[in-house]
Amino acid sequence: MIKWRGISFKLHPLFVLLMLLSVMTGQLTEAVTLFGIVLLHELGHLAMAMRFGWTIREVKLLPFGGVLEVEEAGTVPAREEALVAIAGPLQNVFLAAAAFAAGWAGWVDGSWADGFATANATIALFNLLPILPLDGGKLVQCWMSLRIPYHRTLLWSMRISLLFSAATVAGSVYPLLNGGRPHFNLLIVGSFLCASNWTYRRNVPFVFLRFLVHRARRSEGRIGAGTLAQPIVVSEHRPPSAVVKLLMKERYHLVYVMKQGKINRVVPEGQLIDGFLRSLTNGHADLRFFM
Template sequence: MMTRPKFLSQFHIHPLLWLVLFLGVITGSFVEIAIIFCLIFIHEMGHVGMALFFRWRITNVMFWPFGGVMDTEEYFTRSYKEEFLVVLAGPIQHIWIHVLLTQLMAVELFPVYLLEYAIVYNLQLLFFNLLPIYPLDGGRILLLLLSYKLPFKKVLGYTIYLSVLCILIGLSIATVNHWLTFHTLLLAGFLFIENRLEWKRKHYVFIRHLMARYHQPQSHSNRNLLVPASSSETVNEVLQKFYKGRHHQINVQFDTDSSATVEEDQCLRAFFERKSPHIQMKELAKIGYT
């Protein structure tokens, strides 16, 4: 029995997309649906290609009727440069596609109505994916931008809050302008469910981010950040003040107006090695292990 190569086994088509393709065949709109799928496929392969370039581990690529999702354990554990490039590699595909389609309009090799359909949907897909709604590309960009100015743990929650707010605003605008369709409701429902799942997973994502820092300590050449902490604060509370892409030094203030500096790797080792997330910073400063 022939089996698919390991890489191809990571690609999956959602049953709903198979249904849409089937309906396209029996309703005579298969070509239009095939165009949509090709655009979605190229978009997602942009993400996949850039992720493979940086040697990310891709666990799954799922294609839906209204987009694709690349699952990987590397998000939020790599550098800003890598994560921005992987996210932008999807939307940027629509730029050269738009140029190609407009050139094809000039040479008249394909029916004009199909090219016009492809141009319109290509632009819609580009702008839709740039909306600040997680897990769309715009939502991922929003998360990365927020993490420049806010602790990573807070960013995870704020991104979901803003995503849900944007979905509600979008539904309100669609309702007022009579644009609300079954497809719109289906898409909004999908995005609500995804944000609900991300809310439930945010603690796991945060721990995964910390574990990546633990296994690959942040270089002191990164932007250093001095984090103030009281002597009674726990390691867990201090870790929640950590920023993505920064190296932290914790300034522990004692009641006697004296202070001590604790490096971030000491907090991470207390959390993962000693299994002591609730140890107070005054105790960690006294231990002073390296």
């Protein structure tokens, strides 16, 4: 582990395993090149996150990219999350273009330049798959959060990630049907993504709870700056645990509580969230409701 400016840089055990396999099969140069590409990819994310003032706790390097552990996860604007997500693949685009130009100019060996450019393109394209925690999965989640309630966004991004993770595993063993050999690297990575998203499935209630905890602070900022409210209309019999599931990440809401076809009262979202969080501490609500 390496620490820089309070940020821990770690190699995920999966990355260490694939690096060892590369060394054992006589592919040391390829392993070192992969490490450099992944590191620069993740530094793209890091630079953009630091530009927005995010608090980064840890950078974990994986064979296909990496994961930033940040304090603000799920609580920052979708625009910032999208720009941080796309910054990694853009690094690979720049590296591939630089390698191609250097090979064309004769500054480096042409075959090495082609291989380096291909490796960058592969990592960039793989990262754009709609699977969490890949960049494509984060971009899909950002896009969905602008159109549907955030709780539904979390559920559907998890389901899409599980589906494509399973498809990745299936693709890795597909050659067996034609008498070929499976793609072991893809099988390992796909299995990791399946396990990661299965764990994420169980953690959705806690991810949503963190969103609600930070929501009040962002709501106060929106009110202070002036904002248009999007109404949520519910029956007086609808519990707060169901109403908070209707909150949009990028909207401020006023909740209109209806009784016999008339507005009984108007509840600001901050008051709604506070009431729901108090019910959790009092033991009157169950997080399993958010599964």
